[in-house]
Amino acid sequence: MKSIVERTLCVVVGGGPAGAVLSFILARNGVPVTLLEAHKDFDRDYRGDTLHPSILEIMDELGLADALLQLPHTKLHTLTTQTPNGPVKMGNFSHLKTKFPYIALMPQTRFLEFVTQEARRFSCFQLVMGARVDELIENNGIVEGVRYQGLDGMHEVHALLTVGTDGRYSQIRKLGGFQAVKSAPSLDLLWFRLPRRPDDPPGLMGRFGNGHVLIQLDRGDKWQCGFSIPKGSFSQLHAAGLEALRQDISATAPEFRDRVAELQDWKQILLFSVDADYVPRWYKPGLLVIGDAAHVMSPVGGNGINYAIQDAVAAANILSGPLKAGRVTLDDLAHVQRQRERPVKTIQAAVSVVHRVLPLALKVNKRLTAPGSSARRSSFGGAAMAGLMTLARPFVNATIVPVIAFGISPMHVAKR
Numbered sequence: 001m002k003s004i005v006e007r008t009l010c011v012v013v014g015g016g017p018a019g020a021v022l023s024f025i026l027a028r029n030g031v032p033v034t035l036l037e038a039h040k041d042f043d044r045d046y047r048g049d050t051l052h053p054s055i056l057e058i059m060d061e062l063g064l065a066d067a068l069l070q071l072p073h074t075k076l077h078t079l080t081t082q083t084p085n086g087p088v089k090m091g092n093f094s095h096l097k098t099k100f101p102y103i104a105l106m107p108q109t110r111f112l113e114f115v116t117q118e119a120r121r122f123s124c125f126q127l128v129m130g131a132r133v134d135e136l137i138e139n140n141g142i143v144e145g146v147r148y149q150g151l152d153g154m155h156e157v158h159a160l161l162t163v164g165t166d167g168r169y170s171q172i173r174k175l176g177g178f179q180a181v182k183s184a185p186s187l188d189l190l191w192f193r194l195p196r197r198p199d200d201p202p203g204l205m206g207r208f209g210n211g212h213v214l215i216q217l218d219r220g221d222k223w224q225c226g227f228s229i230p231k232g233s234f235s236q237l238h239a240a241g242l243e244a245l246r247q248d249i250s251a252t253a254p255e256f257r258d259r260v261a262e263l264q265d266w267k268q269i270l271l272f273s274v275d276a277d278y279v280p281r282w283y284k285p286g287l288l289v290i291g292d293a294a295h296v297m298s299p300v301g302g303n304g305i306n307y308a309i310q311d312a313v314a315a316a317n318i319l320s321g322p323l324k325a326g327r328v329t330l331d332d333l334a335h336v337q338r339q340r341e342r343p344v345k346t347i348q349a350a351v352s353v354v355h356r357v358l359p360l361a362l363k364v365n366k367r368l369t370a371p372g373s374s375a376r377r378s379s380f381g382g383a384a385m386a387g388l389m390t391l392a393r394p395f396v397n398a399t400i401v402p403v404i405a406f407g408i409s410p411m412h413v414a415k416r
Contacts, residue, residue, distance in 0.1 A: 014166030
């Protein structure tokens with residue numbers, strides 16, 4: 001069967017945050033761009049829903065922030081940790097010097113639909129859904145586009161530059177022969193949803209308890225929950241049955257005791273391996289990878305979407321001119337990596353410490369809260385945890401909150 005052949009200046013593979021924002025800025029700058037998304041829609045259950053102040057500033061620089069924030073969302077002004085002695089506010093975004101002193105919580109589906117809809121205002125932008133890329137088009141070692149299976153058959157897109165923005169399971173990374181280096185030990189999380197009630201606190205919640213971490217993301221009438229389990233223990237947990245898991249969740253978050261019955265099937269629960277890695281070189285002739293395709297980010301601190309969008313801004317700033325001139329060199333592609341590699345590796349190194357320390361902290365927590373522990377011991381453990389977190393609050397506000405909000409060396413959109 002003959003392929004349908006198309007041509008553009010830049011083909012972007014992967015309709016996540018990096019791909020959508022990169023395509024929008026390129027089109028805004030007058031660069032013909034085709035965005036390929038493998039799925040038929042943007043609706044995915046387990047995507048990061050946080051829009052950090054740095055992202056909102058970028059949206060503002062693009063003239064999109066006001067319209068974006070008209071969409072339903074919640075504002076997260078504080079980081080709260082639940083302890084056995086009650087909630088402790090660990091960090092506050094309100095003091096940050098920005099027009100957006102908060103994290104906006106918005107389903108990523110809604111964000112991606114918004115950005116791509118705005119991109120459609122530019123005649124040089126094309127979005128293709130249900131486009132599964134199977135092959136790179138190469139000529140004498142230079143990537144000149146991709147072949148993909150579309151809803152109407154096989155297609156070829158010939159382009160001066162191909163950009164892989166297709167996430168942590170990147171097909172473009174694989175097809176391009178990029179080899180990843182692990183930057184942190186893996187952690188295992190279970191992802192599931194539980195009902196959220198009107199009187200529940202809004203925003204992002206986190207807690208330690210019963211040897212687990214439970215993270216709760218406000219998704220309107222549901223909590224999107226991440227529940228840590230010991231690495232490699234899922235098969236034993238599965239064998240023990242759903243009731244054992246429901247009991248573990250209830251012991252960690254007693255207010256969910258009358259909600260965990262909603263978990264009736266293992267299909268409602270996703271095992272998510274929390275990994276972090278990077279490829280030493282993000283490019284080859286005619287091809288660039290950015291975002292999680294270049295460096296898988298741990299969800300600790302919500303870094304994935306933040307750094308992916310900042311990669312996209314850097315790529316658009318640096319490559320719009322060469323693309324319009326009809327010549328993108330290896331040095332142009334290397335310039336993107338040079339600008340973004342230090343911030344990425346710095347945050348990955350910091351998160352690696354968390355990945356290494358967290359299992360030990362959870363073991364200590366489990367001993368303090370294990371069944372049979374004396375009330376005095378449990379009370380002491382809860383008071384000690386609350387006290388340590390309160391003491392750490394000034395450090396968190398001065399260092400961790402700005403890094404979560406803006407990342408390291410935050411990007412800004414180049415003026416046209």
